[in-house]
Amino acid sequence: MGFTVLLVVGLLIIWRGHASSDRESARTPILLSIVLLALSVGVYAFLGQPTYQPAGGVSNEAENSDLAGLTGTEFNQKRIEEIQNKLRDDKQNGELWYALGNAYMYASEYANAALSFSYSARLADEPQANIFSAQATAIYYRDGQRLSTEVDQLLDQALALDENNLPTLMLLASDYFLNARYQKAIDTWQQALDSEHPDLNRVELITAINRAKKLL
Structure with missing residues (x-):
């Protein structure tokens, strides 16, 4: 789920930043399609799924009561x-740092x-691979959608570990597309x-x- 949020945030930023011209507007349906390709595959890089639990062992019933009525932003801040x-x-818990990174991405931090x-x-x-791709994506948006x-x-490190790392391929393809490198975008999507x-749409x-x- 975390990387899906990450990609949705990124693509919404792309859409807002490029909606002013007719040609860029023509790209919007493709970018929105990419959102649907965002995968939960290996998002939590250590165990393959979230391990984060609310502090203090709060029961699900109590947790749901506390969270009732919160907006998405308020929930994420909590x-x-x-x-x-x-x-x-x-402080040495890498899974927690990864979960925190995903929460910051949702907040555009x-x-x-x-x-x-x-x-x-x-x-x-x-x-x-998924940690490297997540770090790369955060830096990419921090730097204004620039492949520094x-x-x-x-991204090279991620692909060296997994040549078909899907978060990496999706980021590369969307960047190729935004920079009018359409054949490269197509080739990268084709690789994916x-x-x-099995989780690919x-x-x-x-x-x-x-x-x-x-x-x-």
Whole structure:
């Protein structure tokens, strides 16, 4: 779920920043299609799923009562505060740093997200492709949607560990598309398609590819 939020946030920023011209507006359906391709695959890089639990062992019933009526922003802020409290007692917990990074991404606090993901990477027992891709994405948006040398290096590390790392491929494809490198975008989406990952929405990905082809 965390990386889905991450990509949705990023693509909404892309849409807001490029909606002023007719040609960029024509790209919007493709970008919105990419959102549907955002995967929960390996988002929590250590165990494959969230391990974060509310502080203090609060029961689900009590937790739901406390969260009732909160907006998405308020809920996320509460989550940030709870993770921060846990980290005060366990600063060496890489999973918590990763969860904090995702929460910061939702809040559009990209610098804080990048820092949190960097701590998660340092604390991982072994290099994790999804941590590198998350860190790269945070820096990418922090720097105004720019593929800097630092971002390239992180994405290279992710792909060295997993040549079909889907978050990495989605970020690269969307950047290629935004910079009118349509064939590169198509090729990268095709690579994701060829990976045949079971969670991949093939229909939406093929739709995105076909729409991009119309702009060649």
